Amino acid sequence: MNNLVELKNVNFAYETRSVLKGLNMKIPKGKVVAIMGGSGCGKTTLLRLIGGQIRATQGEVNVAGQNVGQLNRDAMYDLRRRMGMLFQFGALFTDLSVYENVAFQMREHTDLPEEIIRDLVLMKLHAVGLRGARDLMPSELSGGMARRVALARAIALDPMLIMYDEPFAGLDPISLGVTGNLIRRLNDALGATSIVVTHDVQESLKIVDYVYFMSEGVIVAQGTAEEMKKSDIPYVHQFVWGEMDGPVPFHYEMNKTYAEDMGLDHA
Amino acid sequence: MLDHLLRPLRNIGHRVVNSIWRLGYASRFFLMTLLKSGTSFARFSLIMREIYFSGVLSLIIILVSGLFVGMVLGLQGYETLQKYGSEEALGTLVSLSLVRELGPVVAALLFASRAGSAITAEIGLMKATEQIAAMEMMAVDPIARIIGPRFWGGVLSMPLLAAMFSAIGVFGGYLVGVVLIGVDDGAFWSQMQANVDFRNDILNGVIKSVVFGVAVTAIAVFEGYDAPPTAEGVSGATTRTVVMSSLAVLGLDFILTAFMFRGM
Numbered sequence: 001m002n003n004l005v006e007l008k009n010v011n012f013a014y015e016t017r018s019v020l021k022g023l024n025m026k027i028p029k030g031k032v033v034a035i036m037g038g039s040g041c042g043k044t045t046l047l048r049l050i051g052g053q054i055r056a057t058q059g060e061v062n063v064a065g066q067n068v069g070q071l072n073r074d075a076m077y078d079l080r081r082r083m084g085m086l087f088q089f090g091a092l093f094t095d096l097s098v099y100e101n102v103a104f105q106m107r108e109h110t111d112l113p114e115e116i117i118r119d120l121v122l123m124k125l126h127a128v129g130l131r132g133a134r135d136l137m138p139s140e141l142s143g144g145m146a147r148r149v150a151l152a153r154a155i156a157l158d159p160m161l162i163m164y165d166e167p168f169a170g171l172d173p174i175s176l177g178v179t180g181n182l183i184r185r186l187n188d189a190l191g192a193t194s195i196v197v198t199h200d201v202q203e204s205l206k207i208v209d210y211v212y213f214m215s216e217g218v219i220v221a222q223g224t225a226e227e228m229k230k231s232d233i234p235y236v237h238q239f240v241w242g243e244m245d246g247p248v249p250f251h252y253e254m255n256k257t258y259a260e261d262m263g264l265d266h267a
Numbered sequence: 268m269l270d271h272l273l274r275p276l277r278n279i280g281h282r283v284v285n286s287i288w289r290l291g292y293a294s295r296f297f298l299m300t301l302l303k304s305g306t307s308f309a310r311f312s313l314i315m316r317e318i319y320f321s322g323v324l325s326l327i328i329i330l331v332s333g334l335f336v337g338m339v340l341g342l343q344g345y346e347t348l349q350k351y352g353s354e355e356a357l358g359t360l361v362s363l364s365l366v367r368e369l370g371p372v373v374a375a376l377l378f379a380s381r382a383g384s385a386i387t388a389e390i391g392l393m394k395a396t397e398q399i400a401a402m403e404m405m406a407v408d409p410i411a412r413i414i415g416p417r418f419w420g421g422v423l424s425m426p427l428l429a430a431m432f433s434a435i436g437v438f439g440g441y442l443v444g445v446v447l448i449g450v451d452d453g454a455f456w457s458q459m460q461a462n463v464d465f466r467n468d469i470l471n472g473v474i475k476s477v478v479f480g481v482a483v484t485a486i487a488v489f490e491g492y493d494a495p496p497t498a499e500g501v502s503g504a505t506t507r508t509v510v511m512s513s514l515a516v517l518g519l520d521f522i523l524t525a526f527m528f529r530g531m
Contacts, residue, residue, distance in 0.1 A: 105407070
């Protein structure tokens with residue numbers, strides 16, 4: 001079994017609004033895979049399905065050979081202990097220090113003695129370059145630092161799967177490069193598998209092995225980063241090169257022409 | 268035309284169904300909180316922390332309010348009692364008013380606005396900033412880790428705060444009645460000792476404050492957990508906590524009083 005995550009014909013709808021439509025996807029072990037697409041195309045929903053926060057209305061979501069949709073609560077929690085997730089803005093616990101945030105899962109799920117927890121926390125913080133920030137509170141961190149602490153927390157228990165929800169959103173160019181590098185390095189060092197949901201094309205294409213492009217709940221293109229850069233599929237081309245108009249139109253759909261709207265058709 | 272007439276009816280129906288659904292959801296949530304309390308008590312330090320935030324930090328407002336309420340009772344009580352020449356019953360009047368009614372009720376109302384609103388806002392913001400979702404993704408149950416300790420912290424704090432409110436209130440009544448106005452010191456305390464019954468007055472007051480503590484804290488944690496994850500959502504939930512728990516306290520007070528003191 002080479003695929004850690006596998007989605008088979010997955011459909012998902014929020015009440016009547018269909019978000020994912022017949023999605024098939026494979027995430028191979030040890031790889032960093034990006035899922036790209038515009039806002040509202042169903043990327044975050046996909047992560048929530050894999051994490052078992054929501055269940056597919058139809059189809060199968062398999063993680064490490066287990067059908068997530070059919071797991072009971074205890075089995076789901078067992079699976080989640082082997083997953084790490086980085087939320088869009090870090091989602092650090094604001095009442096705990098940086099050190100305690102990283103130690104959180106160790107304290108909750110293990111009986112490790114304090115000295116071992118201390119060593120592990122410092123190792124994780126060192127990996128993201130923030131060993132010196134251990135005593136700070138989340139409110140004292142910049143956006144980029146908070147993201148790195150959240151990354152250290154996500155890898156606290158050496159997960160087999162790390163999921164990143166928009167890890168590059170709102171970061172300055174230096175933090176952007178640092179975060180991208182960390183995602184790649186940590187994935188390889190831990191022997192983990194990573195899924196990066198993002199719309200930051202340039203940064204993510206530098207670090208990922210494979211890319212899925214999504215639009216309106218379906219996969220419109222897939223391939224390696226190089227293949228995507230050279231792709232002549234109109235949607236991918238527009239997305240990768242940030243073109244203003246294309247399959248995703250600049251103008252919101254309407255049934256009158258500009259001239260009609262301006263009252264010029266009678267002239 | 269018919270649709271126009273039916274719309275208000277549909278709206279009312281929709282609201283009623285929604286309210287019943289929410290009540291059911293709140294009941295299940297409350298039940299889950301109770302079922303998972305074992306985890307909260309197994310790590311009592313988490314409850315202690317919440318007792319500090321809900322209880323200890325509410326002490327100032329409780330003590331100051333208690334003192335003033337007691338002083339007002341002393342003044343008003345003396346004013347009325349002296350007309351009948353029974354001003355030495357002031358101690359009884361002040362202490363019974365406080366222990367039976369004002370202590371539990373006013374302390375619960377203050378607790379709802381000081382600690383209840385803070386609990387709702389904190390949980391609501393944790394939800395809005397995805398901290399609760401993050402906890403769930405770390406395989407840690409937020410009801411056991413966040414809700415349970417806050418609920419029990421509030422429930423344990425409430426009777427203690429009500430007791431302190433009543434105690435400082437009695438002292439306020441003493442200050443005004445005995446020290447300022449000059450009611451007899453011995454009569455004040457001995458009448459109080461003779462007429463305040465432990466089971467009928469003090470214990471019933473404690474029961475009231477425990478019930479109020481459960482009501483206020485349950486409303487506060489539920490509103491926070493159920494708050495829409497937006498700024499308006501959290502502010503609306505905070506307001507609802509204060510309004511709903513104040514009404515619940517006053518309503519429950521009537522019911523409890525009717526049961527406790529009937530036939531006395």
